[in-house]
Amino acid sequence: MNDSPYIGRFAPTPSGFLHFGSLVAALASWLDARAVNGRWLLRMEDTDPPREMPGARDAILQTLDRYGLECDGEVVYQSQRHQAYAAVVDRLFNMGLAYACTCSRKQLEGHDGIYPGFCRNAGHSREGAAIRLRVPELIYHFKDRVQGDFQQHLGREVGDFIIQRRDGLYAYQLAVVLDDAWQGVTDIVRGADLLDNTPRQLYLQELLGFSQPRYLHIPLIVQPDGHKLGKSYRSPPLEAGQATPLLLRALRALGQETEPELLIATPAEVLEVARQRWRPEAIVQRTTVPEADLH
Numbered sequence: 001m002n003d004s005p006y007i008g009r010f011a012p013t014p015s016g017f018l019h020f021g022s023l024v025a026a027l028a029s030w031l032d033a034r035a036v037n038g039r040w041l042l043r044m045e046d047t048d049p050p051r052e053m054p055g056a057r058d059a060i061l062q063t064l065d066r067y068g069l070e071c072d073g074e075v076v077y078q079s080q081r082h083q084a085y086a087a088v089v090d091r092l093f094n095m096g097l098a099y100a101c102t103c104s105r106k107q108l109e110g111h112d113g114i115y116p117g118f119c120r121n122a123g124h125s126r127e128g129a130a131i132r133l134r135v136p137e138l139i140y141h142f143k144d145r146v147q148g149d150f151q152q153h154l155g156r157e158v159g160d161f162i163i164q165r166r167d168g169l170y171a172y173q174l175a176v177v178l179d180d181a182w183q184g185v186t187d188i189v190r191g192a193d194l195l196d197n198t199p200r201q202l203y204l205q206e207l208l209g210f211s212q213p214r215y216l217h218i219p220l221i222v223q224p225d226g227h228k229l230g231k232s233y234r235s236p237p238l239e240a241g242q243a244t245p246l247l248l249r250a251l252r253a254l255g256q257e258t259e260p261e262l263l264i265a266t267p268a269e270v271l272e273v274a275r276q277r278w279r280p281e282a283i284v285q286r287t288t289v290p291e292a293d294l295h
């Protein structure tokens with residue numbers, strides 16, 4: 001079964017229930033892995049307890065289960081990985097690749113979210129400070145399987161970015177890179193809202209000597225009025241009978257063919273048909289979902 005070198009993953013943040021956009025992302029990464037008999041891992045990105053919604057972790061797992069999106073191995077929880085993150089932050093700090101930043105939110109206003117480097121050479125102590133990674137004045141680029149060439153000048157468009165927050169919590173950018181490498185992930189399939197995070201992750205991979213995974217960013221699911229599908233569209237946990245129609249809607253959002261007969265199939269049957277027919281090249285860069293398909 002698992003003779004393929006492909007390792008994919010789904011990495012939800014338990015700040016709410018899965019919504020339609022996250023179902024589409026989970027389904028795309030599952031299909032892309034299973035179509036080549038690859039492995040599919042699940043990682044709970046629970047690095048931010050204040051933003052976590054009580055019960056969301058279990059609700060997400062239960063929802064994936066109802067869709068038939070089975071993962072391989074144990075679920076990894078980032079809340080259990082602090083030691084690994086701390087070791088890397090220490091190393092980057094001690095090597096001078098990262099530094100302590102004491103800027104308040106107020107001081108950083110008016111810079112379009114690009115860190116102006118105030119603390120770069122200040123030599124602050126780490127006590128009570130955020131840790132920022134120095135970025136090079138370089139363009140990082142990669143070829144996405146759906147979105148094509150994407151590039152970003154880290155110095156000009158992002159600036160030195162936080163890897164550990166002032167409150168001690170680890171940043172998504174750091175945790176995602178360490179865990180994808182640790183879990184041996186070869187292929188990252190996720191939402192296009194993360195496209196402009198990728199160059200930061202490429203830089204971290206390069207610094208830490210990790211190999212670069214392939215990327216496929218699936219289109220943003222846009223509401224009929226053109227607005228991005230927001231967190232307000234997070235739906236409550238699925239009822240068992242809803243899984244098949246929602247899977248079919250998610251497949252259509254991914255440009256995959258479906259037929260009405262599948263409406264009476266079980267989620268496992270729908271997944272098996274979709275797996276055999278999976279055509280990632282049919283994914284479009286942007287897709288609108290009818291209002292009725294959102295809930």
Ligand code: GLU
Nearest residue numbers: 011012013045176190194
């Ligand atoms: N945890 C992130 C999210 O839910 C996804 C991270 C990733 O796929 O790289 O938006």
Ligand code: ZN
Nearest residue numbers: 101102103119
């Ligand atoms: Zn600062």
